[in-house]
Amino acid sequence: MTRKREKSLSLFPPPRCARPIALAGHSEPPPLESSTAHRSQLWLALHLARLPLEVFSSHQDGALVVVEGQGSQRRVLIASPGARALGIRKHQGLNAAFALAPELAVLERDPEQEQRTLERLAAWMGRFSPMVSLEPPQGLLVEVRGSLRLFGGLDSLEAQIHARLEKLGYTIRTGVAPTPLAALWLARAGRPEAVLEPHRLPARLAPLPLTCTGVEERVLEALAGMGVHRVGECLRLPRDGLVRRFGAEYLALLDRALGRQPDPRQAFKFPERFQTSADLVVEAKQLAPLWPGIERLLGEMEGFLRSRQLGVDRLHLGLRHADGSVTPVELELVQPTSRIPHVMGLLEERLARFSLSAPVTALELSAAGLRPLGHQSGCLFGQPVPGQRFSGELLERLRVRLGREAVYSLRLVPEHRPEAAWRKVEPGVVGQGAPNDARPAWMLEQPVPLRGAGNRPRYGGELRLEEGPERIETGWWDGRSVARDYYVASNPRGMRLWIYRERRGRRGWFLHGVFG
Amino acid sequence: MNPALEKLLQQPGIWRGCEDARWVSTVSTGYPDLDALLPGGGWPLAALTEIVVERYGVGELRLLLPGLIGLLRQREGWMAWVSPPYTPYAPALAGAGIDLTRMLVVRPGDDTDALWAVEQALASGACVAVVAWVEAVSDRRLRRLQLAAETGGGWAVLFRPPGTLAQSSPAALRLKLVAQHRGCQLHVLKSRGGHPAVLDEF
Numbered sequence: 094m095t096r097k098r099e100k101s102l103s104l105f106p107p108p109r110c111a112r113p114i115a116l117a118g119h120s121e122p123p124p125l126e127s128s129t130a131h132r133s134q135l136w137l138a139l140h141l142a143r144l145p146l147e148v149f150s151s152h153q154d155g156a157l158v159v160v161e162g163q164g165s166q167r168r169v170l171i172a173s174p175g176a177r178a179l180g181i182r183k184h185q186g187l188n189a190a191f192a193l194a195p196e197l198a199v200l201e202r203d204p205e206q207e208q209r210t211l212e213r214l215a216a217w218m219g220r221f222s223p224m225v226s227l228e229p230p231q232g233l234l235v236e237v238r239g240s241l242r243l244f245g246g247l248d249s250l251e252a253q254i255h256a257r258l259e260k261l262g263y264t265i266r267t268g269v270a271p272t273p274l275a276a277l278w279l280a281r282a283g284r285p286e287a288v289l290e291p292h293r294l295p296a297r298l299a300p301l302p303l304t305c306t307g308v309e310e311r312v313l314e315a316l317a318g319m320g321v322h323r324v325g326e327c328l329r330l331p332r333d334g335l336v337r338r339f340g341a342e343y344l345a346l347l348d349r350a351l352g353r354q355p356d357p358r359q360a361f362k363f364p365e366r367f368q369t370s371a372d373l374v375v376e377a378k379q380l381a382p383l384w385p386g387i388e389r390l391l392g393e394m395e396g397f398l399r400s401r402q403l404g405v406d407r408l409h410l411g412l413r414h415a416d417g418s419v420t421p422v423e424l425e426l427v428q429p430t431s432r433i434p435h436v437m438g439l440l441e442e443r444l445a446r447f448s449l450s451a452p453v454t455a456l457e458l459s460a461a462g463l464r465p466l467g468h469q470s471g472c473l474f475g476q477p478v479p480g481q482r483f484s485g486e487l488l489e490r491l492r493v494r495l496g497r498e499a500v501y502s503l504r505l506v507p508e509h510r511p512e513a514a515w516r517k518v519e520p521g522v523v524g525q526g527a528p529n530d531a532r533p534a535w536m537l538e539q540p541v542p543l544r545g546a547g548n549r550p551r552y553g554g555e556l557r558l559e560e561g562p563e564r565i566e567t568g569w570w571d572g573r574s575v576a577r578d579y580y581v582a583s584n585p586r587g588m589r590l591w592i593y594r595e596r597r598g599r600r601g602w603f604l605h606g607v608f609g
Numbered sequence: 610m611n612p613a614l615e616k617l618l619q620q621p622g623i624w625r626g627c628e629d630a631r632w633v634s635t636v637s638t639g640y641p642d643l644d645a646l647l648p649g650g651g652w653p654l655a656a657l658t659e660i661v662v663e664r665y666g667v668g669e670l671r672l673l674l675p676g677l678i679g680l681l682r683q684r685e686g687w688m689a690w691v692s693p694p695y696t697p698y699a700p701a702l703a704g705a706g707i708d709l710t711r712m713l714v715v716r717p718g719d720d721t722d723a724l725w726a727v728e729q730a731l732a733s734g735a736c737v738a739v740v741a742w743v744e745a746v747s748d749r750r751l752r753r754l755q756l757a758a759e760t761g762g763g764w765a766v767l768f769r770p771p772g773t774l775a776q777s778s779p780a781a782l783r784l785k786l787v788a789q790h791r792g793c794q795l796h797v798l799k800s801r802g803g804h805p806a807v808l809d810e811f
Contacts, residue, residue, distance in 0.1 A: 487687070487735040491715060491726055499716050503699040503709050515699035520687075521710050530704030534670045535695035553664075587788030588666035607695060609670025 135238040135289070137251070138276035139218075139258075140266045141211075141231045146171040147263050148206045149374045156194045157374070160187055161202040170202055200374070204230070213369055214263070215361045217393050219400025221254065226273070226358040232280070234273050234358060247287060261392045270294065273358055274306075274350035278324070281305035291352040298350065299325025306346070312339055367397045367405075368459040376415065376452040380444055383412070383453060387440065390458040395433045398460075404429025407462030408436065413455040420450065424493070428485040429464040435486050442493045488520060509567040510575045511605065512536070533591040533606030540603035543592065550592060550602035554585035566596075581608070619777045619799070636683070636764065639675020643795070647782070648803040652676045655762045656781035656801075657755045661769050665694055667788040672795070673766060677738055678706045680764060684737045689713040689730045691741040692723045724750055731757035731765055738764040748777070755779045774798075 141147070145159045157173040158181060167187045179194045191197055207230060215225045215233055221244065224236035237250060244250040251267055258265050268279025269287035275294055282305040288297045301324045303313055315338070321327050327335075328347060335344050349356040369390055377383050387410065398405060408424040424439055491500045504518040505526025514526060545551035561580030568574040577593040584590065591606035635651035637644055644650045652658060662669050681688055688711055690697060703709055715730070717723045723743055730736045731754065746754075746767070758765040767780070774785070783799040795808040 487730060487733045488713075490729055490733075495715065495717050495722055495726065499718075501714055502712055503697060503702070503714065505699050505703055505709065511698075511700075517714075520713055523710055524699075526703075527700065528703035529700040532698055532701035532704065534674075534698055534701045534705070535665065535693075536698040537695055583791075585790065586664065587790060587793060588664060589668075590666060606698060607666035609665060609668070 133238060134236055134271060135241070135247075136270055136273045136276040137235045137237045137254075138228070138268045138270075138273065138280040139214075139233040139235070139254070140268070140277070140280040141214075141233075141263055142266060143171055143264045144207055144210065144231045145202050146173060146200075148203060148210045149200060149372060155198060156181070156196065157198045157200065158187075158190060159200045159202050198374070206372070207231075212361075212364075213393055214258075216363055216367075216400065217261075217396030218254075219363050220396050221250065221400075225361040225363075227361055228273075228277060232277055234276065237269075257392070257396075261389050270297075272350055272352045273356050274346070275352075277307075278305045278350065281307075294351050295325075295328060299323065299328065303327060306350075308343065308346070312343065315339070363400065364397075366460070367394055367463070368457075369393055370411075370413075370455055370457040372455045373453065376454045378449065378452045380447060380449065383456065386456050387458075388437065390456060391433050391437060394458060394460060395431060398431040398463075398466075401463075402466055403463045404431050404466040405436070405460040405462060406430070406464055407460070409457075409459045409461050410440065411457035411459075412449070412453045413457060414451040415454050416451070418451075419457065420453075422447075423461075425462075425497075426485075427488045427492075429462070429466060430486075431466060432486075435489075439489055439493045442490065445494075509565055510573070511565070511579075513568075513573075533589075534609035535607040537605055537607070540593070540605045543602040543604055545602065550582070552584055552590060552592075552604055553588065556582040556584050556590065556592065558582050559589075562594075565593075579605070615777060636676050636680045638672075639679065640672075642808055646797055646800075646803065646806045646808060648800055652764055653781045653801070654680075654764050655759050657751070657758055657765045657767060657779065658782040659767050659769055659778055659780040659784070661771055661774055661783070661785045661798075663771050663786075663788065667786055667793045669768065669786055672786070673740065674705050674707070676764070677740075680737045681708055681711055686735055686737040686763070687711055687713050687730070689715055689726075689736050689739045691715045691727050691730070691739065692717060692720075692743065693740075694742055720744055720746075724754070727765070727767075728754055728757045731761045731763055734761040734763070736761065736763045738766070740766045740768070742768045744770055744773075746773075748779075752779050755781075 146157070155173070156176040156179055158169045158176050159171045160167040161170045162168050169181060169183055169185045169187065169190055171183065172181045176190075176194060176197065181190045181193055181197070187199070211227055211229060211231075211233065215227055218225045218233060218235050222235045222237050222240045226234040228234055237247070240250060241247055244253060247269065251269070254267065255265065266280045266283050268276045268281070268284060269289075270276040270279055271288065271291045271294065275288065275298055278298065278301050279288065282301045284301070288294060303316060303322060303324060306324065316322070316327065321330065332344055345354060348354040371386050371390060373386060375382075394405070406426045406429040408426075410422040410424070412420040412422065414420070422440070422443060424436070424443060426439075430436065488500060500520070501517040502520040502522065504516050504522055504524030505528065506514050506516050506524060507526045508514045511532070516524070518524065543550040543552050543556070545555070550556050558580045559582060562578035563580075564578050566576040574597075576596040578596060579591065579593040582590050582592050589608035590604055591608065592602055592604050594600075594602050634654045635647070635649035636654060637651040638647070647653075660669060660672075677688060688707070690712070693714065697714060699709060702712070715726050717726050720743055723741060724746060727739055727741045727743075730739045746769075754765060754767070778799075780799070781801045782797075785796040785798055787794045787796065797803070797806045797808070799805065
């Protein structure tokens with residue numbers, strides 16, 4: 094039952110209770126304002142018009158078609174720009190297409206890959222909104238009312254989505270409306286102007302052709318037979334008649350599109366992991382043609398990372414070959430990052446001296462290590478982090494090319510044996526041990542035995558003992574015992590050296606350090 | 610420029626009046642006598658310093674340490690040592706006042722990788738100082754290192770063997786350390802905006 098209110102201050106009349114949909118008595122449409130839920134929603138629909146072609150990695154310069162069907166019944170589904178230039182069109186038979194372009198490359202439609210791509214893009218859209226819904230085979234729905242402020246308004250949001258998806262290699266058409274169906278229809282029809290208010294829906298949906306509603310062929314034909322080609326004309330038909338002729342679900346479709354009935358959508362469940370792959374149209378014998386594909390995969394990973402507020406610190410890139418084997422390329426980072434240009438730079442560096450063992454037919458990318466961003470791993474940076482935000486990136490860049498062990502830091506160890514009083518360590522780690530400014534700044538890896546007899550050691554001339562002896566005798570407990578008398582010596586050439594006389598075992602003088 | 614002219618102008622005895630005598634900034638060397646000799650009163654930042662030594666152990670690190678410590682105190686970032694000739698001994702460096710958590714030791718396999726690492730470290734801006742020990746460097750490479758130092762703003766020190774004195778260099782400062790019987794003698798061979806000089810030190 095409806096209730097009337099005395100005062101109405103706002104532009105929109107106050108809400109009324111939703112009327113239960115009665116099976117009989119369709120003659121009166123429920124009022125537009127009956128459902129408040131959708132008034133506060135704003136849906137952005139994405140229609141990926143060329144998805145069957147774009148699932149295959151980017152090289153689309155030549156004449157390329159995607160076909161569907163069986164055997165000799167195969168028909169062109171989508172033609173690449175190169176093929177269109179030669180006159181090939183949708184629904185042409187394959188033989189006709191070959192007649193127009195003898196060197197045509199033909200790809201079978203891959204619905205599984207399309208579904209996977211749609212899911213990946215849905216995950217990628219998570220960076221813009223938490224509510225994403227799949228609309229297979231070629232559509233995505235995103236609820237954006239809550240995201241408008243963050244992304245600077247609807248125009249800015251749409252522009253960003255367009256730009257980023259185009260960069261990833263997908264052509265899209267968008268439609269914006271308060272109901273999911275209306276947004277989808279607008280996107281399919283290619284109407285860029287957004288519909289922001291529910292009461293404008295009938296007027297804005299009216300000129301759309303019925304083909305963009307996704308209704309079955311037989312219904313469309315029947316309606317066309319009655320002279321009804323557009324949504325507006327369909328809306329003017331008597332409701333009872335529509336139900337009798339085609340069934341209640343078509344009326345419900347129109348009602349849902351106009352917002353007269355609620356249209357709840359299944360929320361897309363964002364995946365926990367990131368794993369993606371792309372088949373290459375033409376197998377690559379060298380690394381250079383792989384980069385656009387790799388960049389595209391990294392772009393998808395960026396969307397995933399942003400939507401989950403995560404950073405990647407271990408990356409696995411797989412180069413798949415025709416025989417099924419995969420050449421792995423692993424990348425390990427010092428700190429989790431979502432900065433794709435940096436990751437791209439590291440991959441370029443890693444692959445710079447790479448040579449392919451076999452031609453590559455597909456690429457795989459997975460993020461093996463995911464960590465929340467903004468948390469510095471405590472053990473790496475005990476002290477205040479060196480100021481530059483990207484100081485970890487320098488380490489990564491150096492290590493990618495030189496090897497992990499080639500870059501390290503030093504740490505003190507509380508030990509009397511000089512060679513054990515320090516250790517190599519991850520940069521930034523603090524050690525405990527005693528600084529000693531009487532020690533030489535340079536230490537030799539291995540002590541060098543000195544020439545000379547008795548008390549007169551020689552190294553570049555006769556050495557003169559200046560300070561010492563300092564006796565170090567320790568280490569009996571772990572088998573590396575040390576009994577040495579250390580001296581500071583100088584030679585005629587002006588070098589200051591740290592030498593010792595071995596008191597046990599192999600007697601003699603040794604050079605252990607150089608005072609820099 | 611004409612290479613013969615360039616070579617002539619590199620002579621220490623020629624002072625070029627049009628040269629800009631101010632560096633962007635400097636850090637004190639820690640030795641007042643040396644500060645007095647250098648334009649700007651210290652080691653040149655965002656620029657290349659070349660030091661030629663005949664042999665190690667004559668005080669070449671002692672020369673740099675006060676400047677390095679001062680720089681680590683004033684600014685944030687790493688101090689990277691690339692291809693040091695021996696193992697840097699942590700207790701001694703810590704004893705001298707170096708914060709070991711800010712120090713990176715980089716050991717590339719060869720000179721090409723070493724020069725690449727120096728360039729990366731300088732250009733990134735994440736290092737306040739990069740000290741490198743290299744042998745053969747082409748003129749083009751030296752220019753690139755100078756450019757990288759200007760980009761990143763850090764202090765770049767290159768230790769070179771004596772044979773390289775003849776090569777002209779875009780470095781802002783060129784020094785030579787000559788070992789004496791006690792201590793060493795410091796020759797300022799070239800400094801942007803300053804005169805060559807000799808300092809009997811230590």
